[in-house]
Amino acid sequence: MAKQSKEEKANILTNPEELKKFKQVLATITHYLQIIDDQKEAIKETVEEAAGEYSIDKKLIRKLANTMYKHNYADIQEENNHFELLYESLIGTRVTLSNELDEDSDEEE
CATH class of the missing domain: 1.20.5 (Single alpha-helices involved in coiled-coils or other helix-helix interfaces)
Structure with missing residues (x-):
């Protein structure tokens, strides 16, 4: 046309x-x-x-649903890995997933 x-x-x-x-x-x-x-x-x-x-946090539920809808789990993993590397390079510390409450409970025993 x-x-x-x-x-x-x-x-x-x-x-x-x-x-x-x-x-x-x-x-x-x-x-x-x-x-x-x-x-x-x-x-x-x-x-x-x-x-x-x-x-479960609402933000996490939305992110899970959006990832499932967009089928972009691999992209998100790559983006998170890139973010971790940049953060560790710039800030100079490794991010750990320890809970401060766990450390306090060890001291009480």
Whole structure:
């Protein structure tokens, strides 16, 4: 299909029929935007319910769901590895996953 020239394109300002069609297009887009908003709210509610039921941080649930949806686990692993290397190089310390409370409980024994 060839591109229309500027003269051939419908002018919604001067043609009442084209204005009516264009308003319908905008109404359709608005309808889809409302569906998106509704779905986002449903996702938010589902995340909140799961966080309460499974005691998992909402941020982590969202990240897990997004990773599952996008099928980009390998990309995230690579990004995290790159971040760790940069952090350790710049800050000069290795990040450990020890819990300060565990260390305190050892001292009490």
